[in-house]
Amino acid sequence: MPQVFEPASTGRAKCRGCGRPIAKGELRFGERLPNPFGEGEMTLWFHPACAAYKRPEPFLEALPGAPQAAFDRDALERAARAGVEHRRLPRVNGAERAPSGQASCRHCRQPIARGTWRIRLVYYEEGRFEPSGFIHLDCRRAYFETEDMLDRLLYFSPALSEAEREDLSKHCLMR
Numbered sequence: 001m002p003q004v005f006e007p008a009s010t011g012r013a014k015c016r017g018c019g020r021p022i023a024k025g026e027l028r029f030g031e032r033l034p035n036p037f038g039e040g041e042m043t044l045w046f047h048p049a050c051a052a053y054k055r056p057e058p059f060l061e062a063l064p065g066a067p068q069a070a071f072d073r074d075a076l077e078r079a080a081r082a083g084v085e086h087r088r089l090p091r092v093n094g095a096e097r098a099p100s101g102q103a104s105c106r107h108c109r110q111p112i113a114r115g116t117w118r119i120r121l122v123y124y125e126e127g128r129f130e131p132s133g134f135i136h137l138d139c140r141r142a143y144f145e146t147e148d149m150l151d152r153l154l155y156f157s158p159a160l161s162e163a164e165r166e167d168l169s170k171h172c173l174m175r
Contacts (some may be wrong), residue, residue, distance in 0.1 A: 003062035004030040005048070005070070018156060027070045032056045033127060044127055052076040052121075052153050054090045054129065056083030057152070086146050091132065093120040094156035095168055098134070107139040117171055118162070121155065123126065127143025137171055147172070 029051040
């Protein structure tokens with residue numbers, strides 16, 4: 001079942017990676033999978049960047065057929081290849097300040113203190129991304145086996161203010 005890049009025919013589809021709408025006419029990536037509820041297949045739609053970050057294997061498979069000037073091909077290909085190389089990297093679902101001290105880090109098992117930066121994680125199962133916990137920002141190198149993830153953290157954290165984005169960037173670069 002081939003994957004596809006095409007312009008969105010309507011503005012009704014939501015991206016499976018970030019949950020935001022895909023505007024009419026905007027280029028989207030479609031991952032085709034067998035339909036678990038009946039015969040045929042289903043298509044999961046993504047923004048190209050969301051597909052590169054969260055579904056790197058199918059994205060790279062379809063990349064040769066993508067329109068040439070539609071997006072920053074080299075940057076998204078590098079991001080997808082990093083996701084293939086570091087198997088946990090597609091789990092990144094943004095960053096946030098811990099609202100309480102109740103969550104524990106999936107890597108070190110220690111509590112994540114209230115007000116500190118934490119990385120949200122998701123697992124991909126049966127065509128869906130399911131929340132799977134958090135890790136300390138300081139545990140990212142050991143958990144993901146790379147520190148090169150600031151672009152992913154910022155991309156999947158659109159609700160952060162400019163000051164919070166700068167603070168997160170500073171914390172990522174100083175550690």
